[in-house]
Every structure is written in C-alpha cells, then in structure tokens.
Amino acid sequence: VAEGYSLSRAALRAAQTRLRPIIMTSLAFIAGVMPLAIATGAGANSRIAIGTGIIGGTLTATLLAIFFVPLFF
Secondary structure, eight states: OTTSOOHHHHHHHHHHHHHHHHHHHHHHHHHHHHHHHTOOSTTHHHHHHHHHHHHHHHHHHHHHHHHTGGGGO
16 A cells, blocks of 8 residues: 555555465475375374374465455454
8 A cells, every 4th residue: 555556456466475475385384294194104094194184284274364364454
C-alpha cells in the first residue's frame, strides 16, 4: 500500500512474493524425511509410521498456513 498499490493489489503482490519460499521450504523438508517414509529392513514399520506422520503433518500445516493465515489479516 505504501508503494501506491491498492489494498487488493498489494495483498496479491505480497502473496506472490511469499508463496515460493513457503512451498520450497516445505518440499525440502518433505524430501529430507522421505527416507523415513520408504524405509526397509529392521524397524521399518516404526520408521514408516513416523515418516508418513511427519509428511502428512507438514503438508497439512503448509496448506493451512497458505489458506487460513491470510484470512486473519
């Protein structure tokens, strides 16, 4: 708004600026946890459970942050 944009245009511009870092951070974290979700060998069941829980939680938190946090502002 300070740069002369309307409120809706300023919000759209801010969303475009912030969306990529949020998505990239989440995807990098999920890629790092992926070996847990596809584990094999001894103790694989517990590692798979932990990995899928972390991935599901990260995806859920990311989607909630993208869609619901802007509603509060």
